[in-house]
Amino acid sequence: MAVKNTIDEAIDDISKRIRTYNEHRKLFQDLFRQVKDKLNPSEFPTAFDIKTSDNLFTLKVPKTNIDGLKIAGIDGGVIHRSLNYFDIALIRAVGVLFYHRKDSKPLVRYIPEEQPFPDILTSIEPLSQYEIESLISIWRMQKEIKCGIDLLEEDHPDIIILDGSVLPVIDLRQISQSKFLLSQYKKLKAQYRRLYTLCQKNRTALCGVVKDSRSAILTNKLSAILPHLSKLPEFSKLVEIDYRPIVKQLRDTDLLYQVLDTNERTFEFLLSNFNDDSDKDLPDFNIHCFYMKTAEFDTPLRIEFPVLFSTEHEQAQTISSLVNAVSKYNPEYGLPSVIIEADARARLQETDADILVDEIASKIGYTSFSLQKRRNRLPFKTSG
Secondary structure: OHHHHHHHHHHHHHHHHHHHHHHHHHHHHHHHHHHOOOOOHHHOOHHHOOOOOOOOOEEEOOOOOOOOOEEEEEEEEEEEEEEOOOEEEEEEEEEEEEEEEOOEEEEEEEEOOOOOOOEEEEEOOOOOHHHHHHHHHHHHHHHHHHHHHHHHHHHOOOEEEEEOOOOOOOOHHHHOOOHHHHHHHHHHHHHHHHHHHHHHHHOOEEEEEEOOOOOOHHHHHHHHHHHHHOOOHHHHHHHHOOOHHHHHHOOHHHHHHHHOOOOEEEOOEEEEEOOOOOOOOOOOOEEEEEEEEOOOOOOOEEEEEEOOOOOHHHHHHHHHHHHHHOOOOOOOOOOOHHHHHHHHHHOOOHHHHHHHHHHHHHHHOOOHHHHEOHHHOOOOOOOO
């Protein structure tokens, strides 16, 4: 009985916190929905670090005709096993090119092929768990960016859409302790730089689509500026409550889900620079970002892009129109079709790694069980 009471109390507490969170979220959603047509983000004080070329808080995404356009998407898949003596990873990246034709299904091409055999990569380096996970992430991104470079050189697409960030998301401070990791990271940065430069040369749009963003960067910027918007009557009710802890709970997509209409995006804004401490005296790129709602019942997509040619506003308009045009196939799932296809072709099965480990074990005279780390080979198991 005591256990049941504890569980019931925990469920009640979680339910209460979720209800409270939803009430707070709705307050801010309603507020920004009311004022979104009145806000000009390009006039926000520079102290709040919102750098944008858009003069509207939200913008309708331009309609575009994709007949005759080549739209590419890239995704990768990874299966990792951490074993005694070594780590092993299976990594596959696939580029998908849709050549859209009028009144016909698009022609489809795969880079390097429809379902390539995965690379088998091993490491016996004395790396920590975080370091080995970083290394595998770097290897995966190296494969994905190579797909992008090959697509550019062979097919000259109009846009390349990466699944995930358009930046190599690795904590440089963490990996700098390992010369091996740092060398791999620098190799990755050089690949990204080549991809950016080729896109710039060919005037190919490039973006990364983050489908499940947990970022709160825009919400944090907006919360800092709220006191300076008190002249708008809609904000007067915030004076009556302590809104700061409420805002701290909100992610960008939580706020924007009801603020954005379908086929609408936020203003674009500067996210970061490409260069970090590993880039010595090299040309830099500005990375910008916006959120866009492509499907009525799905959360907004976070879309990042390097500024390669034309203005930030013009690039945001082009990218939003193309991504939106190929994300309209399901009202509950607003991801670009080329990314859905690339994900399906790149995905790996857990059994693929199991078979590989069994083969390695037989070659070196071990059982696959003995290669497993202790936490994965408990000698006794309780029945269910």
